[in-house]
């Protein structure tokens with residue numbers, strides 16, 4: 001049975017209030033709406049909602065400010081935050097303020113409905129410390145606004161206030177170490193050390209000595225007692241990179257340390273208590289390694305308490321340009337000449353397969369910042385720098401491809417005699433291509449209808465009407481800002 005409740009929706013976009021309000025009412029909830037912080041404050045006591053859904057950018061201020069205060073007065077309330085900013089920063093702030101859920105715009109109505117129903121089932125389950133913990137929000141390291149990255153940000157925000165073990169998964173160069181550093185530097189252990197060790201980069205026979213330390217004389221060359229990475233990370237975070245490459249014997253020892261919370265150096269006998277948060281990472285498929293008896297299942301369960309999967313760059317092409325510009329900006333901050341991307345270069349970057357993921361993109365941008373003589377990086381320049389076999393040969397002529405597709409479509413329609421039916425071929429074609437154009441444009445500006453209308457060269461009302469005419473029912477599609 002679905003639990004229903006009373007909900008206050010706060011958003012300055014009347015369309016969102018309308019759409020969200022309607023959708024929730026249809027599910028049996030009682031809904032009131034407000035368009036500003038002032039109105040929210042006026043209604044919060046009279047409506048006394050079970051769930052508050054609030055936007056962040058409101059006309060009279062930041063919608064997150066004041067949330068902690070509201071929760072203090074109404075501890076049973078659950079807050080769902082909506083935001084078009086889609087950054088790690090917003091996800092973290094929302095969690096810190098005690099929000100139950102954070103939904104980046106454009107969001108899916110089903111997702112919102114599920115969040116509301118979870119919130120009603122749970123009461124306020126916000127894990128935040130209800131106050132601005134003074135975290136270093138500026139210069140957050142992770143760039144990217146794709147839905148997949150937003151999921152990553154949400155998980156990061158949820159693990160900052162606890163010590164759960166994290167397993168970061170993803171291809172090489174997707175940012176696994178960066179995620180580990182972000183969790184450390186934003187979390188409660190940030191004043192203590194962050195120590196990283198790469199299992200694939202250390203000779204197998206030295207891994208245990210590196211991890212657990214060794215006593216003087218434990219082996220040839222051990223001239224002084226040396227603390228291992230566990231001891232070095234005392235109080236902080238230990239990042240175990242390429243964990244899939246760890247030899248079996250070392251895995252057994254690692255498991256024992258994790259279970260007992262104590263390390264004994266190689267050649268030593270006195271255990272030392274250690275308090276470290278473990279973040280492991282791998283680009284290998286650990287369940288397969290377990291089947292092949294190359295990875296311990298019990299260790300896997302211990303490490304994989306919270307998995308974070310980083311998508312390959314080719315699976316989030318919408319982040320490519322954002323990242324490319326970020327790396328060009330960074331190069332400029334480092335004193336290199338400021339470079340920008342031409343439109344065709346941007347298209348080529350989006351079309352490329354990026355086997356080396358973000359690292360490959362970063363290296364390419366740094367190289368171009370140094371080598372390119374022009375201030376605007378052109379596609380030709382990229383063609384010389386990227387392995388050509390990886391670039392789709394037909395990328396350069398999207399307009400030609402579209403023309404060819406239209407030609408084939410028109411011939412097919414005419415061939416089956418549609419012209420004699422009482423229908424308009426012109427409207428039929430528009431009905432195929434225009435919704436795609438509208439949706440893609442909206443998605444590229446995070447659902448902001450004003451900006452989308454600007455890019456399309458039509459006014460906002462026309463855009464709204466078209467969305468309506470094409471049956472792009474805002475109730476069915478992702479909600480725009």
Ligand SMILES: Nc1ncnc2c1ncn2[C@@H]1O[C@H](COP(=O)(O)OP(=O)(O)OP(=O)(O)O)[C@@H](O)[C@H]1O
Pocket residue numbers: 141142143144170171172173174175176177178179241283323358359362
């Ligand atoms: N989302 C991102 N925003 C900004 N920079 C990023 C992002 N992801 C990765 N990078 C940069 O790309 C490079 C590679 O990232 P990182 O070393 O974290 O990847 P990795 O997955 O740990 O790679 P490997 O598996 O090879 O160790 C780094 O210089 C990192 O700063």
